[in-house]
Amino acid sequence: MNIKLLSLLLTFASASLFANDTTKQNKTETLPSIMVKKLDGTQVNIQDYAKTGKFTIISFWATWCGPCIKELDNILDVYEDWQTKYGCELIAVTIDDSRNIPKVKPFVNGKGWPYLILTDENKDLARAMNVNNPPQVILLDQNGNIVYVHNGYTEGSELEIEEKMKALMKI
Numbered sequence: 001m002n003i004k005l006l007s008l009l010l011t012f013a014s015a016s017l018f019a020n021d022t023t024k025q026n027k028t029e030t031l032p033s034i035m036v037k038k039l040d041g042t043q044v045n046i047q048d049y050a051k052t053g054k055f056t057i058i059s060f061w062a063t064w065c066g067p068c069i070k071e072l073d074n075i076l077d078v079y080e081d082w083q084t085k086y087g088c089e090l091i092a093v094t095i096d097d098s099r100n101i102p103k104v105k106p107f108v109n110g111k112g113w114p115y116l117i118l119t120d121e122n123k124d125l126a127r128a129m130n131v132n133n134p135p136q137v138i139l140l141d142q143n144g145n146i147v148y149v150h151n152g153y154t155e156g157s158e159l160e161i162e163e164k165m166k167a168l169m170k171i
Contacts, residue, residue, distance in 0.1 A: 029146040031058075032128040036093065036118045039105045044118070046093075046125055050144030055088035055165050058138040059115075060131045062096050063107050067153040068135040072113060075158045079114065086165045090115045095126050095134060137161060141168055 031050045035043045049056055059075075061068035072092060075082075082088050092115040094104050101121055108117050120126055129138065139148035139161055148164045150157060 030144055031140070031146070032125070034125045034128055036120050036125055039108075039117050039119065046118070047144075049089075049091055049116075050140050052089065053142050055086050055142060055168075056140040056144075057088055057090040057161060058140070059090060059092045060095055060120075060126060060129070060134045060136045060138075061092055062094055062134050063100055063103055064096070065134045069111075070155075071135050071137070071153040071158060072115070073111065074155075075161075076111075076113060078158065078162065082162065082165070086162075086169065088165060091118060092116070093118045093120050093125060095120050095123055095131070097121055139164055 031047050033045055033047045036046050037043055046058075049058075057075075059068070059072060061072060063069075075090065079090060092108075092113065094101075094117065096104055096119070098121045101119055104117065104119065108115075123131075125131075129136075133151070135151075135153045137148075137150045137157075138146055141147045147168065148161065150160060
């Protein structure tokens with residue numbers, strides 16, 4: 001009798017755990033309403049970039065971060081193709097501090113990156129998005145929902161972004 005009761009309790013406990021997991025998986029996450037700046041100093045709300053109706057890749061980076069630069073350089077090799085296939089846009093959000101912000105525009109121009117560059121010098125957006133160390137990539141679907149987050153960079157990590165976009169488009 002005790003074994004049956006224990007078995008029944010374990011079944012209910014397991015069902016409860018699975019129900020909680022499903023709830024977490026179905027929770028929709030979006031960008032917070034936080035002001036950041038364009039390189040010309042214009043303030044914009046990061047949430048506005050979630051309302052474009054296309055895939056949006058947000059890459060947190062810094063001029064002093066080697067892996068960040070490598071990742072953005074490698075994405076550059078496939079970015080035009082991604083724009084054609086998936087209609088995506090990449091927004092590179094630098095977390096350089098106020099001393100380094102003047103270096104960002106010449107750095108980006110030297111790299112030839114076509115990305116929209118935003119600055120988060122006070123790290124308000126980075127804190128809200130739990131970005132502790134760059135690089136960190138966040139992919140938004142066409143509805144502005146966060147569907148993928150990746151921390152760090154290893155060679156080929158950019159292909160995971162494409163696989164996620166491909167899966168969401170069911171190609």
